[in-house]
Amino acid sequence: MANKGWFNLEAAGGAIPETAFFEGDSAFHFLGLSRTQRLYGFIGCLAVGFVLSLLGSIVLFLGQLASFAVLYVIGTIVSLVGTGFLIGFFKQLKLMFKPVRVVASIVFLASIGLVFVAAFVLGNEILCLVFVIIEFLAYTWYTLSYIPYARSAVLKTIGL
Secondary structure, three states, rough: OOOOOOOOOOOHHOOOOOOHOOOOOOHHHHHHHOOHHHHHHHHHHHHHHHHHHHHHHHHHHHHOOOHHHHHHHHHHHHHHHHHHHHOOHHHHHHHHOOOOHHHHHHHHHHHHHHHHHHHHHHHHHHHHHHHHHHHHHHHHHHHHHOOOHHHHHHHHHHOO
């Protein structure tokens, strides 16, 4: 029985595009998920990751640096796990370390670890926030690499 609702992609008559995001097996192929269910899994992980990161930001303003670091980093990781629903973890890793994305990927992954270092080893809120900002910028730069000419457009916009 087909699911009913405004976001039922299966009922759209096979209108889910065959894009690179749905090529091959996802990391959760063993569950036998349809493309719609995989998309829901991705969106769910993205939403949970966002909420965890948001909660982390709230507790930071309450002065709980360690809780912030844990919630924020877990939120980031849960969001990344969501890509496993679409393309799989191994394919994601291959894409992350293509020459066009390797620097942004390394900076992004390193900044995740540095958020923990700043919070637990150094106990420095300001440095922790600096690494979060670096993480965000690296992830944005990484994401822009998937959109043709997006990086060039951003560089032109900011005058570089």
